[in-house]
Amino acid sequence: xxxxxxxxxxxxxxxERKLNLETGLAERGASEAVLDEIGERALExxxxxxxxxxxxxxxxxxxxxxxxxxxLRKALAMGAGKLVHIADENLVGADLGLTAEVLAAAIRRTGxxxxxAGNLSTDGYGGVLPAMIxxxxxxxxxxxxTTVDISSDRVSGTRETDGGVMTVAAPLPAVISITERFPAxxxxxxxxxxxxxxxxxxxxxxxxxDIDPEGLETPRSIxxxxxxxxxxxxxxxxxxxxxxGEKLAEFLIQNRLA
Amino acid sequence: MTTFPEDSILVLVETTPSGGLAKSAAGLLGxxxxxxxxxxxxxxxxxxxxxxxxxxxxxxxxxxxxxxPEGADLLLAVPAVDALAAxxxxxxxxxxxxxxxxxxxxxxxxxxxxxxxALAIDAVGVSRxxxxxxxxxxxxxxxxxxxxxxxxxxxxxxxREGSIDVRAEPVSPEIAPLDVPPSxxxxxxxxxxxxxxxxxxRPELRGAAKVVAGGRGLTSQEQFALVDQLADVLGAAxxxxxxxxxxxxxxxxxxxxxxxxSVSPQLYVALGVSGxxxxxxxxxxxxxxxxxxxxPDAPIFEIxxxxxxxxxxxxxxxxxxxxxxxKE
Numbered sequence: 001x002x003x004x005x006x007x008x009x010x011x012x013x014x015x016e017r018k019l020n021l022e023t024g025l026a027e028r029g030a031s032e033a034v035l036d037e038i039g040e041r042a043l044e045x046x047x048x049x050x051x052x053x054x055x056x057x058x059x060x061x062x063x064x065x066x067x068x069x070x071x072l073r074k075a076l077a078m079g080a081g082k083l084v085h086i087a088d089e090n091l092v093g094a095d096l097g098l099t100a101e102v103l104a105a106a107i108r109r110t111g112x113x114x115x116x117a118g119n120l121s122t123d124g125y126g127g128v129l130p131a132m133i134x135x136x137x138x139x140x141x142x143x144x145x146t147t148v149d150i151s152s153d154r155v156s157g158t159r160e161t162d163g164g165v166m167t168v169a170a171p172l173p174a175v176i177s178i179t180e181r182f183p184a185x186x187x188x189x190x191x192x193x194x195x196x197x198x199x200x201x202x203x204x205x206x207x208x209x210d211i212d213p214e215g216l217e218t219p220r221s222i223x224x225x226x227x228x229x230x231x232x233x234x235x236x237x238x239x240x241x242x243x244x245g246e247k248l249a250e251f252l253i254q255n256r257l258a
Numbered sequence: 259m260t261t262f263p264e265d266s267i268l269v270l271v272e273t274t275p276s277g278g279l280a281k282s283a284a285g286l287l288g289x290x291x292x293x294x295x296x297x298x299x300x301x302x303x304x305x306x307x308x309x310x311x312x313x314x315x316x317x318x319x320x321x322x323x324x325x326x327p328e329g330a331d332l333l334l335a336v337p338a339v340d341a342l343a344a345x346x347x348x349x350x351x352x353x354x355x356x357x358x359x360x361x362x363x364x365x366x367x368x369x370x371x372x373x374x375x376a377l378a379i380d381a382v383g384v385s386r387x388x389x390x391x392x393x394x395x396x397x398x399x400x401x402x403x404x405x406x407x408x409x410x411x412x413x414x415x416x417x418r419e420g421s422i423d424v425r426a427e428p429v430s431p432e433i434a435p436l437d438v439p440p441s442x443x444x445x446x447x448x449x450x451x452x453x454x455x456x457x458x459x460r461p462e463l464r465g466a467a468k469v470v471a472g473g474r475g476l477t478s479q480e481q482f483a484l485v486d487q488l489a490d491v492l493g494a495a496x497x498x499x500x501x502x503x504x505x506x507x508x509x510x511x512x513x514x515x516x517x518x519x520s521v522s523p524q525l526y527v528a529l530g531v532s533g534x535x536x537x538x539x540x541x542x543x544x545x546x547x548x549x550x551x552x553x554p555d556a557p558i559f560e561i562x563x564x565x566x567x568x569x570x571x572x573x574x575x576x577x578x579x580x581x582x583x584x585k586e
Contacts, residue, residue: 017398017401019397019398019402019404024404037517038517095376095377096367096370096377096379097370097371097374097375097376097377100367100371119360120517122516122517122536123398124379125379125380125397126363126379126380127358127360127363127379128363128364128366128367128370128377128379128416129367130367131335131363131364131365131366131367131368131371132367132368132370132371132377133371134367134368135339135367135368135371135372135443136371138443138444139444140334140444140445140446141334141335141364141368141445141446142334142446143334143335143360143363143364144360156449159360160360161359161360161361163274163275163280163453163454164275164451164452164453164454165451165452165454166448166449166450166451166452167448167449167450167451168334168446168447168448168449169446169447169449170444170445170446170447171444174446179510180510180517181510216409218374219374219375219376219408219409219410219411219413220376220408220409221376221377221378221406221407221408221409221413222406222407222408222409223404223405223406224392224405224406224407225403225404225405226402226403226404226405227402227403228401228402228403229396229400229401229402229403232542232547232560232561233561234559234560234561234562234565235562235563235564235565236563236564236565237559237562237564237565237566237567238564238565238566238567239554239566239567239568240566240567240568240569240572240573242572243576244550244566244568244572244573244576245572245573245574245575245576245577245578245579245580246576246577246580247566248548248550248564248566248573248577248580249577249580249581249584251548251564252492252525252548252581253581253584255546257468257492257524257525257546258491258492258581258584
């Protein structure tokens with residue numbers, strides 16, 4: 001079974017994240033870069049289920065700047081067998097459509113039975129890429145799964161939406177996305193880190209995938225303006241001297257909030 | 259043959275499992291009315307589309323297209339995408355608006371990929387300039403405002419639930435059934451479905467005007483009841499920080515923050531919430547923020563309009579008593 005896990009490098013949400021106000025692009029230098037946590041959970045799922053699947057090969061596919069290799073290697077140290085890294089300066093600032101085309105092409109080139117992704121990244125917060133990739137690959141997509149069962153020819157699981165909870169299933173090949181109900185990714189151990197050094201890393205460009213990032217025939221989403229919201233400032237802060245509940249009640253009533 | 263206005267905005271309105279319009283419909287049609295003529299597409303299981311047409315009209319849909327593609331209730335996303343493709347082909351809209359819900363994102367992603375349309379996600383507003391429709395976004399937990407538009411063509415825009423206050427005027431719509439040629443694209447099937455029972459009389463967290471959220475400072479599941487009590491006095495929804503969710507005191511669906519639900523209520527009361535940046539990312543656009551925490555250095559105080567350093571087990575009961583007394 002060929003399992004592909006989609007992972008990405010994101011600015012650490014535990015730090016300040018910045019957008020460049022001229023280019024609208026993320027300031028990669030502004031905060032520490034880490035593997036997105038939801039992607040680690042997706043990889044953890046693949047690693048956990050691989051044991052019970054015949055000839056499971058786990059490949060991590062990521063589109064990210066060249067500098068992200070160090071971050072992405074963590075996935076190899078966790079236990080993924082191979083990394084396919086699409087790094088191309090022409091893809092900087094790629095919109096969702098271009099990103100989906102690039103990832104779908106890389107997945108098709110690598111070969112797959114199942115693609116596992118997180119449901120929402122912590123930076124883009126889009127939650128649409130797996131659906132776009134499934135459409136481009138012409139395969140089923142089961143989204144927002146909270147449990148997953150993989151067998152040799154089928155994937156099934158529980159899916160939560162606003163209206164209720166459903167059980168869904170799809171024949172392979174397929175794309176799925178998981179929510180953060182899944183366990184966090186394991187910490188790489190020393191053995192894993194050493195083994196990662198010998199694992200294959202394939203670096204691809206858009207041209208390798210036969211994609212022209214500057215092609216004008218497909219509409220792309222472009223940023224017209226970006227501005228920083230003024231930071232919130234602190235207001236009144238009191239220390240409870242036995243009457244803070246009453247003072248707070250007054251504040252809420254005065255402001256017509258209670 | 260119906261003709262559609264030049265400035266048509268195609269809106270995929272979601273319905274609830276029982277057949278009514280989903281809450282998101284009003285905001286989507288409101289947003290559409292700001293930039294053009296709202297044309298609603300209703301996708302239902304065969305035989306069920308008629309149910310919600312009048313609701314769509316009361317929310318301002320000038321035209322309502324009803325589609326009943328085979329498998330609409332048994333297959334994920336693809337029947338709705340097929341319907342949307344047929345509707346877009348007929349209407350030739352200036353933009354397609356879809357709710358940024360779990361199902362909405364799946365349909366939007368597939369539809370944009372299939373039709374090679376520019377996709378803008380999680381918009382909090384739309385406007386029109388000389389070139390067409392512009393989507394407005396609030397990103398990085400509300401820290402930045404970003405405007406996006408397509409290089410050409412009609413954009414597909416998913417709209418954050420609860421972000422649009424504008425409502426369109428009710429109209430008497432032109433209703434037409436839509437013929438949907440099936441694409442045959444493989445998709446996942448729904449094997450069983452259990453509608454989530456609404457057990458609470460409290461407002462839903464998403465889109466609530468007031469939210470009371472509890473964090474680690476509540477110390478136990480039993481004590482978390484204090485959050486419920488204050489919420490009931492204020493008529494607020496209940497939220498939680500990740501710490502409270504991870505501790506198992508409340509379900510995952512209560513989580514406010516970066517990886518949970520983003521809220522921007524009139525009032526946000528944080529009880530025993532430290533205010534980690536991931537939590538702040540999901541609530542800092544609230545109009546008024548109140549925080550009670552015994553740690554004077556908790557980051558939540560940096561953004562609180564009214565902060566109380568104190569023991570919430572003293573302060574909150576007094577607050578509840580004080581509010582209840584004034585109500586009588």
